[in-house]
Amino acid sequence: MHLYELTIHEARALLNAGEISAVELTQAVIDRILAVDNAVRAYITLTPEAALEQARAADTAFRQGQALPLLGIPLAIKDILCTAGIPTTCGSRILENFVPPYDATAVARLKAAGAVILGKTNTDEFAMGSSTENSAFFPTHNPWDLERVPGGSSGGSAAAVAAGECLGALGTDTGGSVRQPAAFCGIVGLKPTYGRVSRYGLIAFASSLDQVGVLTRDVTDAAMLMNVIAGHDPKDSTSLDAPVPDYTTALTGDIRGMRIGVPREYFIPGMQPEVEAAVRAALQRLADLGAEIVEVSLPHTDYALPVYYLIAPAEASANLARYDGVRYGLRMVGNSLEDTYQQTRGQGFGPEVKRRIMLGTYALSAGYYDAYYLKAQKVRTLIKGDFDRAFEQVDVVVAPTSPTTAFRIGEKTEDPIQMYLSDVFTLSLNLAGICGINVPCGFDAQGLPIGMQIMGPALGEMTVLRVAYAYEQATDWHTRRPPI
Amino acid sequence: MEYEAVIGLEVHAQVHTRSKMFCACPVMEDTGDLPPNAYVCPVCTAMPGTLPVINRRAVELTLMTALALNCEVPPVSFFARKSYFYPDLPKGYQISQHGLPLGMNGYLDIQTEAGPRRVRINNVHLEEDTGKLYHVGNVTLVDFNRAGVPLIEIVTEPDMRSAEEVREYAERLREILVYLGVNSGDMEKGVMRFEASVSVRPKGSDVLNPRHEIKNLNSFRALYRAVAYEIAHQIEVLQNGGRVLQQTMGWDEGRGVTYVQRRKEYAEDYRYFPEPDLPPLEIGREWLAELRERLPELPAARRARFVREYGLSVSEADLLVADRAVADYYEMAVRAGTVNPKTVANWITVDLFRVMRESGKGIRELPVSPQALADLIGLVEAGTINMNTGREVLDEMVVTGKSARQIVEEKGLAQISDEAALRAIVERVLEEHPAQVAQYLAGKEQVAGWLMGQVMRATGGKANPQVVRTLLGEALSSRKREAGSR
Numbered sequence: 011m012h013l014y015e016l017t018i019h020e021a022r023a024l025l026n027a028g029e030i031s032a033v034e035l036t037q038a039v040i041d042r043i044l045a046v047d048n049a050v051r052a053y054i055t056l057t058p059e060a061a062l063e064q065a066r067a068a069d070t071a072f073r074q075g076q077a078l079p080l081l082g083i084p085l086a087i088k089d090i091l092c093t094a095g096i097p098t099t100c101g102s103r104i105l106e107n108f109v110p111p112y113d114a115t116a117v118a119r120l121k122a123a124g125a126v127i128l129g130k131t132n133t134d135e136f137a138m139g140s141s142t143e144n145s146a147f148f149p150t151h152n153p154w155d156l157e158r159v160p161g162g163s164s165g166g167s168a169a170a171v172a173a174g175e176c177l178g179a180l181g182t183d184t185g186g187s188v189r190q191p192a193a194f195c196g197i198v199g200l201k202p203t204y205g206r207v208s209r210y211g212l213i214a215f216a217s218s219l220d221q222v223g224v225l226t227r228d229v230t231d232a233a234m235l236m237n238v239i240a241g242h243d244p245k246d247s248t249s250l251d252a253p254v255p256d257y258t259t260a261l262t263g264d265i266r267g268m269r270i271g272v273p274r275e276y277f278i279p280g281m282q283p284e285v286e287a288a289v290r291a292a293l294q295r296l297a298d299l300g301a302e303i304v305e306v307s308l309p310h311t312d313y314a315l316p317v318y319y320l321i322a323p324a325e326a327s328a329n330l331a332r333y334d335g336v337r338y339g340l341r342m343v344g345n346s347l348e349d350t351y352q353q354t355r356g357q358g359f360g361p362e363v364k365r366r367i368m369l370g371t372y373a374l375s376a377g378y379y380d381a382y383y384l385k386a387q388k389v390r391t392l393i394k395g396d397f398d399r400a401f402e403q404v405d406v407v408v409a410p411t412s413p414t415t416a417f418r419i420g421e422k423t424e425d426p427i428q429m430y431l432s433d434v435f436t437l438s439l440n441l442a443g444i445c446g447i448n449v450p451c452g453f454d455a456q457g458l459p460i461g462m463q464i465m466g467p468a469l470g471e472m473t474v475l476r477v478a479y480a481y482e483q484a485t486d487w488h489t490r491r492p493p494i
Numbered sequence: 495m496e497y498e499a500v501i502g503l504e505v506h507a508q509v510h511t512r513s514k515m516f517c518a519c520p521v522m523e524d525t526g527d528l529p530p531n532a533y534v535c536p537v538c539t540a541m542p543g544t545l546p547v548i549n550r551r552a553v554e555l556t557l558m559t560a561l562a563l564n565c566e567v568p569p570v571s572f573f574a575r576k577s578y579f580y581p582d583l584p585k586g587y588q589i590s591q592h593g594l595p596l597g598m599n600g601y602l603d604i605q606t607e608a609g610p611r612r613v614r615i616n617n618v619h620l621e622e623d624t625g626k627l628y629h630v631g632n633v634t635l636v637d638f639n640r641a642g643v644p645l646i647e648i649v650t651e652p653d654m655r656s657a658e659e660v661r662e663y664a665e666r667l668r669e670i671l672v673y674l675g676v677n678s679g680d681m682e683k684g685v686m687r688f689e690a691s692v693s694v695r696p697k698g699s700d701v702l703n704p705r706h707e708i709k710n711l712n713s714f715r716a717l718y719r720a721v722a723y724e725i726a727h728q729i730e731v732l733q734n735g736g737r738v739l740q741q742t743m744g745w746d747e748g749r750g751v752t753y754v755q756r757r758k759e760y761a762e763d764y765r766y767f768p769e770p771d772l773p774p775l776e777i778g779r780e781w782l783a784e785l786r787e788r789l790p791e792l793p794a795a796r797r798a799r800f801v802r803e804y805g806l807s808v809s810e811a812d813l814l815v816a817d818r819a820v821a822d823y824y825e826m827a828v829r830a831g832t833v834n835p836k837t838v839a840n841w842i843t844v845d846l847f848r849v850m851r852e853s854g855k856g857i858r859e860l861p862v863s864p865q866a867l868a869d870l871i872g873l874v875e876a877g878t879i880n881m882n883t884g885r886e887v888l889d890e891m892v893v894t895g896k897s898a899r900q901i902v903e904e905k906g907l908a909q910i911s912d913e914a915a916l917r918a919i920v921e922r923v924l925e926e927h928p929a930q931v932a933q934y935l936a937g938k939e940q941v942a943g944w945l946m947g948q949v950m951r952a953t954g955g956k957a958n959p960q961v962v963r964t965l966l967g968e969a970l971s972s973r974k975r976e977a978g979s980r
Contacts, residue, residue: 092543105542112536114543213542217770246545247772325770328575331586332540336636351579374577374765383767 013038014174015491018083018231021177025072025082032068032082036061036126039084043128043175046494051150052160052170054089055097056129064126071124079238081124086176088167089130090137091117091222092211100213101133101145101163104333104340104358114211115246116180116222116239123238128176131166135360136330137187137215139163140432143423144362151419152194153492154458158416161191161432164225168195171225172492178226178235184215185318186412186436188223192448193411193461196490198478199225200232201436203468204443205250208243214329216322217248219440228488229449229479233257236471252469260472261479266300268477271404275311276435281413288452288460289410292481296408299480304404308396313389314438315430320373320386321441326363327370333358365426394442401467406477409435411448411461435463445471449478450487459487496697497732499725500705501660502652504689505667507559508623509552509644510677514538515622516546516589521643524683530637538642540584545771548573552620552644553596553775557785558674559646560597560618562792568594570776573620573769578762581636582625590647592766595619596777602670603794604662613663614651621645646676652691652702657722660690661714669793673818681713688717692724694732704740708752711745720745724752796821804828804835813843823857823864831868833875841871845885849892861895862888870898880959883907911958913965916949919957920965923948924973934970935977942970 013035016024024030040058047053061084068082092098092110099105113121121127134144142150142165150165152158153173160169164181168191171179181188183201192199200223207222214220224235237258242251272293277286297303335341335354342353359367373382400407412432422429439446444467451462462481466474482488511521517537522528537544560567574592597618604611625641627634648667654660668686672679679685693705706724711717728738743752791799793815800811800821815821824842828835846867850857870891874884879902890901902908910916923945924931934941949962 098542100542108542110536110541110543112541209543210545211543214771245547247547248545248770324767328577328585328587328765328767331577331579332542332584334579334581334586336581337539337584338541347581371765374767376763376765379765379767 012042012174014042016177017227018080018177018234021083022080022234026077028072032065032072032126033062035082036065036084036128039128039174039176042173046153046173047175049151049156049494050153050169050173050175051148052131052166052173052175053086053129054099054101054132054145054147054166057096057127058129060096061126061128068124068126076124078122078124079234080120082126083124083177084126084128085120086128086131086167086170086179087117088133088164088179088181090133090182090213090215091180092213093117093127093130096127096130098130098213099147100137101135101147102358102360102363103146104354105213106146106340108339110211112211114222115208115243117211119239119241120180120235125238131164131170131179133166134163135363136213136326137163137182137184137220138326138362138366140186140190140429141417141419141422142166142191143419144360146360149419152416152458153494154196155416155456156494158418158458159194161194161412161416163187163191164199164223165191165194167225168192168197168199171195171197171227173494174491178224178231180235180239181223181225182212182215183221183223183436183440184219184322185440186433188225189436189446189448189461189463190412190433192225193450193459193463194416196450196453196459196461196487196492197225197227198229198232198450198488199223199448200236200471200474201439201446202236202240202471203250203445204440205248206445206469206471207239208241208246208249210243210245214325216325217329218325219318219322221440229447229475229482230258230261232447233261233475240471250469255472257471257475260475262476263480263483264300265296265477265480268301268406269404270296270301270303270477271306271400271407272303273306273308273311273400273407273409275308276409278413281410282415282454284452284454285410285413285415285460288454289408289462292451292462293408295484296477296481299484301477306400306404306407308393308400308407308438310389310392310396311438314393314441315434317386317389317393317441318437319369319430320382321390323366323370324373324383325370327367327374330359330363330367362426390441393438397438397442397444397465397467401470405466405473406470407465408477409463409465411435411463415454415456415458415460439465444468445474447474447478449482450490451481451485452487453490495733497694497729498655498697499721500652500693500695500702501654501656501721502691503650503654503660503663505648505664506687506689507646507648507671508677508685509555509620509646510675510685511549511551511555511644513549514642515549515552515620515644516642519642522639523678523680523685524640528639530635530639532639534638534641538584539638540586546589546769548772548775549644554785555674555676556596556618556620556646557777557782558789559648559671559676560600561782561786561789562670562674563597563600563602563615563618563648565597565600565615565618567597567777567782569779570594570774571596572774573772574766575769576621576764576766578764580624581634582627582641584625584638584641588621588624589769589772590621591619602663602666604659604666606656606659606662611653611659613653616649616651618646618648621647646671652693657718657725660721661718664688664714664717666793669816673790673793684712687712690717690721690724692721692728693738694725694728704738706738706741706743706752708743708745709755716745716747719750720752723750727752790818804839806836806839810836810839810843813847814839817857819857826864827868830865831872833868833871837871837875838868841867845888849888853892860892862891866891866897873898873902877911877958877960878902878908880909880955883909883955907956909956909958910953911961913961916953916957916961917965917969919952920949920962920969923952924969931970931973935974942966945970
């Protein structure tokens with residue numbers, strides 16, 4: 011077995027036992043990146059020297075007997091999270107040369123826990139996309155089939171984890187951007203409750219939906235990363251001031267007596283039959299483990315997509331107004347102030363970002379606000395109500411993460427609606443502000459991974475991790491590695 | 495036809511908290527010589543990924559302003575994003591309030607020539623200031639020191655009818671803001687800015703005509719002149735059969751005229767929506783009650799009390815109350831001594847104000863405590879020194895910080911009230927100036943004043959003038975009788 015294939019908890023055991031060094035581990039992962047990333051293209055920026063420096067420091071710390079939770083563990087960061095002194099592009103030309111003077115809180119917490127930062131992973135521009143094809147620089151390729159997308163927008167992080175180019179990674183999830191690429195790449199992806207992880211330093215797409223999440227090779231690793239990054243941050247007024255449990259204590263393997271809801275609205279005509287079959291089989295597996303399977307209804311599911319595509323672009327249209335060429339980032343000097351704005355933003359933003367800025371600007375305009383933005387917020391409340399009622403009956407809700415497995419690069423780029431539909435099962439959760447995790451639950455005929463989504467109530471991370479872990483222990487999907 | 499003006503006012507007041515509205519950068523008063531972009535951070539320059547955190551003190555001061563202006567305060571208030579592009583606005587939106595601001599439906603009573611008038615307050619809300627642009631040659635530079643400084647905006651209903659009323663309202667409002675400690679009230683440092691909406695209509699009508707909004711008025715004088723100009727200008731337009739269009743105007747201070755900035759049909763759409771980075775602001779009733787408790791006595795109430803309690807005239811009370819520090823000083827001085835409050839008021843408004851004017855210092859910066867002033871007045875009242883000596887002693891106190899008693903003793907300034915000693919001096923002076931005495935006896939009575947001066951001079955100014963006046967009168971009368979009997 012190669013060192014780069016280790017899970018975080020396996021690597022930690024070996025590091026603690028002194029059987030491997032952090033430098034060996036980090037070097038192995040860097041070598042792996044150098045070997046495969048020309049094909050996968052998971053990284054926008056690599057920081058191998060700094061990573062080895064951190065690994066050496068970790069080895070010194072080990073010798074001194076320090077026991078930080080992620081000491082010497084090489085991780086990747088989605089390029090939408092600010093990293094002090096390291097370019098943070100957001101997958102956009104407009105921030106191509108932007109070097110933040112500060113770390114995102116989630117990144118700072120990883121560093122404080124001893125993690126080694128390998129670099130910044132590719133993303134759809136400003137996290138707007140479901141395939142990583144909207145990156146201004148290049149698309150990332152799915153390690154299971156290089157002709158296919160890794161999902162998005164955290165496609166770089168998902169592909170890097172799947173391909174052994176890091177042991178785990180941070181992503182962000184505004185409408186499914188952690189869970190959907192995790193499903194496409196056959197790994198675990200956890201989207202925490204809104205406010206559970208600080209958004210400080212996460213470059214905003216849609217402020218009321220954005221949340222930092224983790225991408226890992228198994229459920230235990232996800233719990234370990236959550237232990238480090240979760241918690242209140244005075245710099246983020248929307249972060250929750252609730253105690254952080256030890257998430258690894260949820261990993262008991264015992265789900266007897268738990269009630270699992272299956273939403274009838276999530277099994278729709280047009281979805282890939284193999285996906286439905288795999289998720290149905292997984293539900294049977296959960297029943298075999300002693301859980302009770304209950305059909306539930308989330309009646310406003312159909313509205314999630316239109317509601318999301320009003321609220322998210324509306325917030326984005328304001329969040330992206332700061333990219334004006336005045337203080338940082340791309341600046342194209344025009345003949346006038348107006349012209350400078352138009353040149354800078356016209357050349358700095360890609361087509362999908364422009365589309366969403368226009369959508370959002372329209373939705374917030376005088377005369378349309380009530381009909382679009384305000385109405386969408388009301389329906390959002392109804393969607394949240396659906397989940398509140400469901401969680402009165404069941405502990406978690408289980409559904410497919412995406413209606414299909416990974417599609418081909420270029421297959422949906424011409425049709426934004428088809429692309430948006432790829433997130434149809436993940437958007438509701440962000441609108442409701444609750445948590446969910448993707449776990450691998452099978453493969454289709456082409457050998458592409460299928461993901462199952464386990465959704466829990468606000469601050470229900472312990473519950474979803476418990477179900478995910480029990481399922482994972484009863485199956486071996488998570489042990490399969492892509493052919494690359 | 496007779497016209498009347500309909501005027502509403504928006505006032506922006508900087509809030510001088512220690513830190514800015516949404517970050518930890520210090521709030522600096524604009525002294526004109528701060529290094530540019532020295533008081534900035536990633537948050538107030540809108541670096542990607544940064545988030546705002548509400549300054550609780552700014553909210554408290556806004557709530558106190560709302561309470562002082564008799565506003566309703568909702569149990570939950572929201573911040574909103576106001577979107578527009580301008581280089582002094584780092585985020586491309588301003589965090590402001592829109593719907594459920596911190597204060598609503600209040601009023602401020604003012605005195606006008608026509609009697610008292612109630613100016614209704616539509617709302618009091620909290621927002622952040624922008625940066626400042628400097629046009630240098632053909633480039634524009636931006637300074638973000640001011641970006642993110644908390645601003646209270648106070649919006650009236652169109653309840654004022656003349657430029658005088660607008661000025662009165664603005665001055666009374668400034669007084670309140672200073673009393674609450676919102677800011678220094680120092681207009682030259684731009685801590686208050688005005689925006690007036692002016693329209694006119696036939697007197698007695700209740701229509702609201704299209705209005706001119708005059709932006710960026712930074713002094714009471716500019717406010718008064720711009721409003722007065724607009725009223726006269728609009729009446730003239732109407733009288734000539736013209737129409738007033740809804741417009742945004744600028745004010746040309748040099749030429750004393752307003753000018754069109756833009757027509758309202760191109761009005762900006764600010765696309766307000768609730769700020770998702772800030773949770774709703776819950777204003778607990780206990781917190782509000784505590785703030786109400788902490789409200790100082792406001793200028794209007796204090797003015798009335800000064801008249802009632804200390805027997806001051808309204809204009810004396812005005813002079814003292816206009817500055818909270820002066821009013822506080824006055825009350826401390828009254829309490830420190832046993833002298834008549836009216837006398838204390840006189841000393842402060844005449845002599846201390848003169849000293850403050852000459853030294854350019856505020857009353858709290860003077861080395862003369864209220865107790866020290868009360869002691870000085872006590873010496874004058876007791877006749878130990880006379881009024882003129884008292885003034886000299888005050889000047890000395892301001893320079894040296896010594897007590898009045900110490901100065902009087904060191905300089906031997908205590909006045910002579912001993913009648914026997916003074917009578918001798920009076921007799922001597924009359925002997926020495928027979929010509930003037932003769933003039934007096936011939937009926938030129940004003941010479942008495944000159945003789946009085948000679949006596950004072952002979953005592954080095956230390957004579958008790960009242961005693962001297964009596965003695966001199968007696969001596970001259972007896973000479974008159976003698977002359978008459980001859």
